[in-house]
Amino acid sequence: MRSQPPGVFVSFEGGDGAGKTTQLELLATWIEQAGREVVRTREPGGTAIGRTLRDLVLHGEDVDARTEALLYATDRAHHVASLVRPALARGAVVLTDRYVDSSLAYQAGGRELAADDVRRLSMWAVDGLMPDVTILLDLDPAHLPARLTAAPDRLERAGSAFHVRTREAYLGLAAREPERWLVLDAALGRAELAAQVRARVAPRLGRTGT
Template sequence: MTSSSPATPDSAPGPGPARGLFVAFEGGDGAGKSTQARLLAGSLLAAGHEVLLTREPGGTPIGEKLRSLVLEHGQGEVDARTEALIFAAARAAHVAQTIRPALDRGSVVITDRYIGSSIVYQGVARGLGIEPVRDLNVWATDGLWPDLTVLLDVDEGEGRARRAADDAVEDRLESESDDFHRDVRTAFLDLAEARPDSYLVLDGRRSLEELSERILAAVTRVLEARP
């Protein structure tokens, strides 16, 4: 793991507040992010909110193509810097074409992964360094950070067991070693510890119902506190 400190991973200022609410789900592979993101979107829609549910890499036509390049097997060698740049390029398109326009309309935007994943996977687990990866992504997104990041925490063994139970072929990152996924988990927890005001950390082993209730309650509090 890199020795760089994650104490201020999202300290760079953005271009100003958006009208909507931006929620990111983070965590290791198999933590349950996609499921909880869908449940949150459904609950907010039922409550009358305009909601955009999206994912990374992806969320745009070019993002989905870049997703296949960086995650699918059979693309040849993808070194760490190339990997980081592909994720940042997909994120730049995602923010410019999808996320920021929705926020400007007043929507609640829910994304499955965001900048935190790049800081953790490429900055820490790949050893590129937290600050270079963070700065690259701040530039790519024009400084847009989530209002709330939900971190679902499971250890590497639990994550691998869940992925095996899904009976799906693991992508390039999912198929990395347990040591890699252990570094990912530790780095996510470090980011959350450094910014407790903007992170909700939950034990991913809890029931779907308990997790969804706690996430909805936290998002509702943030919505109610906004002007």
């Protein structure tokens, strides 16, 4: 009897407009062509409860930074328990648009909450589950306005200094865990980015080519 392949967990991180959704979909299609189950998801909003929380945190009334962090943690705890862990347990490849590192970059970096507090809250919410690979699409915040295709949400309206701090936090996280992170210049062409993403993820899937 053929053994079930282990689940693989990949997160996409980066500023708004960096191309995370596009690269996630390209990777998903490539993996599915090899016959693996792929679960596409996002934070916030990967579940029915998450979609309600997403609307509150991104499009609702302004809330303070601590409340914002708790709302994201609530979404993440439910997301992992109800969707991510079950999918990994059955051997699926889970691709998520944002995960724990988004809170460390946006709430600790951008909102300037204590990084240790945000990390403890986030890790408690997910019971220690972290991605096998994290892809950071690094975008200079100066290019953000040109990349937005809809009315900006609360985070997108937070101002240039906020987005600079967020980017610096992302790069700091990646530098501390280079074995997990792949940092790519979001200004590169879509096909070139996709090839580099595939090359990094392929070994996790037991594949050697791209």
